[in-house]
Amino acid sequence: MANLKVAVIGCGSIAQNRHLMEYEANEQVDITAVCDIVEERAMVTAEAFGARSYTDYEELLAKENVDAVSVCLPNYLHAPVSIAALNAGAHVLCEKPMATSSEEAEEMIEAAERNGKKLMIGHNQRFVASHQKARQLIESGEIGKVYSFRTTFGHGGPEGWSADGADSWFFKKDQAFIGAMGDLGVHKADLLRYLLGEEFVDVAGFIENNAKEGISVDDNAVCILRSESGVVGTLTASWAYKPEEDNSTIIYGEKATLRLEDDPQYSLIAQYATGEVVKYELGQIQSNDEGGQTNTNVIDHFVESIIDNKIPLIDGYEGKRSLEIILGALQSGETRKISKLEK
Structure with missing residues (x-):
């Protein structure tokens, strides 16, 4: 089976220290695209991981045929970007908190079910x-x-x-x-x-x-x-x-x-x-301190749930x-x- 093509939307700390590193360490994944509103951050990240760089997530979703997306954005963008990615046919791993309201969380769950895609929330x-x-x-x-x-x-x-x-x-x-x-x-x-x-x-x-x-x-x-x-x-x-x-x-x-x-x-x-x-x-538990770079198993579990077609441990219902x-x-x-x- 071909490797999963993954995009990371949002290239801040959680993407740099967790998502990107753990995707890179997973042999079943290719990081194909990254996106950040700060163009330089997106470009530097893309170069580091051999990916294409975007500043607009809608353009990324339209141009790249990715299998899965990590949403590593400010909380108010979790729902709209997750829903857009699910509607574009990608599985989604969204950072916590899942959304800013129960209604948003419900819409995310519905989008995942309507599109037959996995939705996982990053509760490590x-x-x-x-x-x-x-x-x-x-x-x-x-x-x-x-x-x-x-x-x-x-x-x-x-x-x-x-x-x-x-x-x-x-x-x-x-x-x-x-x-x-x-x-x-x-x-x-x-x-x-x-x-x-x-x-x-x-x-x-x-x-x-x-x-x-x-x-x-x-x-x-x-x-x-x-x-x-x-x-x-x-x-x-x-x-x-x-x-x-x-x-x-x-x-x-x-x-x-x-x-x-x-x-x-x-x-x-x-x-x-x-x-x-x-x-x-x-x-030891993962921490934000230096040296806390152990694998959280979140990415590996997400990838495994896609490949084996299993419900993730923290799906949309759990996140909500x-x-x-x-x-x-x-x-x-x-x-x-x-x-x-x-x-």
């Missing part, structure tokens, strides 16, 4: 070894009934690694629509659904901009979540954690507590009520459910009431 936390192991332990009943959790994802903010630094689209409400919650919180919403194997029904959100001046989106958020079975816990997202990133999750169960990515050496520690402690060295937790938290922050999440 499900592929982290410690998270997969924790899911197995929870699912098998190893830690008994789950009572509570706390999860956090925070770092110093996108200005440290975004292609445009302090002038990044991440800080502009008209382009990002949502700040730390969309950048980091949605990853943890997706992870918790994956770990617990159930949906959330209620969310309360405390959403703040208290750390960075001159930005129009949130930079600190704390959410309280309740699941279908009554598991309650907290999810925090922050662009104000210095000097180190925190990407940890703790699950409190009847028979054990699981500490995920909470220890510099052991990516999963299970502390049993009996006093037994099991430490797992399962490889995780997005809705964040939308509910935002609404709660504005109304000061608990948001009910639709089943």
